[in-house]
Amino acid sequence: MADKNILILGNKHYHNFKLDNIIDSFDVIYRFNLACPGKNSGTKFGILAMCGHIYENFIARPMNKKRTISTYEHDYDTSFLSNWYDFFQENKGNFDKIYHEAEKPFGDWNRVLEEYGSPHRFSRLLSTGYSVILRNLLEGNDKIYISGFTLCPEELRESIGDADGRALERSQGKSCHNFSEESRILAWLHNNKKIDASLCMLEDTEELSLKSNEYGTEPSEFILGLLNKEYEA
Numbered sequence: 001m002a003d004k005n006i007l008i009l010g011n012k013h014y015h016n017f018k019l020d021n022i023i024d025s026f027d028v029i030y031r032f033n034l035a036c037p038g039k040n041s042g043t044k045f046g047i048l049a050m051c052g053h054i055y056e057n058f059i060a061r062p063m064n065k066k067r068t069i070s071t072y073e074h075d076y077d078t079s080f081l082s083n084w085y086d087f088f089q090e091n092k093g094n095f096d097k098i099y100h101e102a103e104k105p106f107g108d109w110n111r112v113l114e115e116y117g118s119p120h121r122f123s124r125l126l127s128t129g130y131s132v133i134l135r136n137l138l139e140g141n142d143k144i145y146i147s148g149f150t151l152c153p154e155e156l157r158e159s160i161g162d163a164d165g166r167a168l169e170r171s172q173g174k175s176c177h178n179f180s181e182e183s184r185i186l187a188w189l190h191n192n193k194k195i196d197a198s199l200c201m202l203e204d205t206e207e208l209s210l211k212s213n214e215y216g217t218e219p220s221e222f223i224l225g226l227l228n229k230e231y232e233a
Helices: 020-024 052-060 065-072 078-094 106-116 128-138 166-171 179-191 219-230
Strands: 004-009 028-032 047-050 099-100 145-149
Touching: 004 128, 020 179, 020 219, 047 128, 052 065, 052 099, 052 145, 065 078, 106 128, 128 179, 145 166
Parallel strands: 004 028, 004 145, 028 047, 047 099
Antiparallel strands: none
16 A cells, blocks of 8 residues: 555544545545444545454354344444444445454554554553554555544543443443553654544534644644645635
8 A cells, every 4th residue: 555645534423524525535544343434434435444243243254133233232322233234234345345453462562662662552452443553554554644533531432323321431441442542652653753643633613623632742734734625615
């Protein structure tokens, strides 16, 4: 993917600021797990990276709709699950690729961070999005942009389709991932120009607004140009 602009797109949802044109402007788009285009998240299907259990239950040994809802209703709203199941069955062939992003031990990724000179480390399993970020870095891709991830530790990490209270549970540490660690590492990678996480600063407002954070991240000129062009359109 040399010389291609890669967007790694998390499942944080935006209702007010229009993102379709911005997202579609990237050459390669990664989506995750129960993501889909067409909901102010760009119209390109892109590449769908899945964690182990999602890949197992939707691709390797697909479950029927009833069992899917029963299995995931603690994590996702049941109406969202029902609609996404139908969407996926009808559209899975439209993704450029659907694959399992293999879960590496977090110690392997910590060695990468050490080589970069980062003072931060993972203490839990990486979420799929962070595995994709670091793998793209290891592959030598140098135009990696991040959107839909959380840069502020105090912000609830709420994703499209979350069941009531699920985002709060995750923020309280009831997860196999450590989201505070991940936000610190994301900010460090941005501040040290390994990736561009400027879009993660975007607030969900009709007026163009970027949220500051304790890490002092600053938006890149490239992303500011995209945002201003969309806002003025």
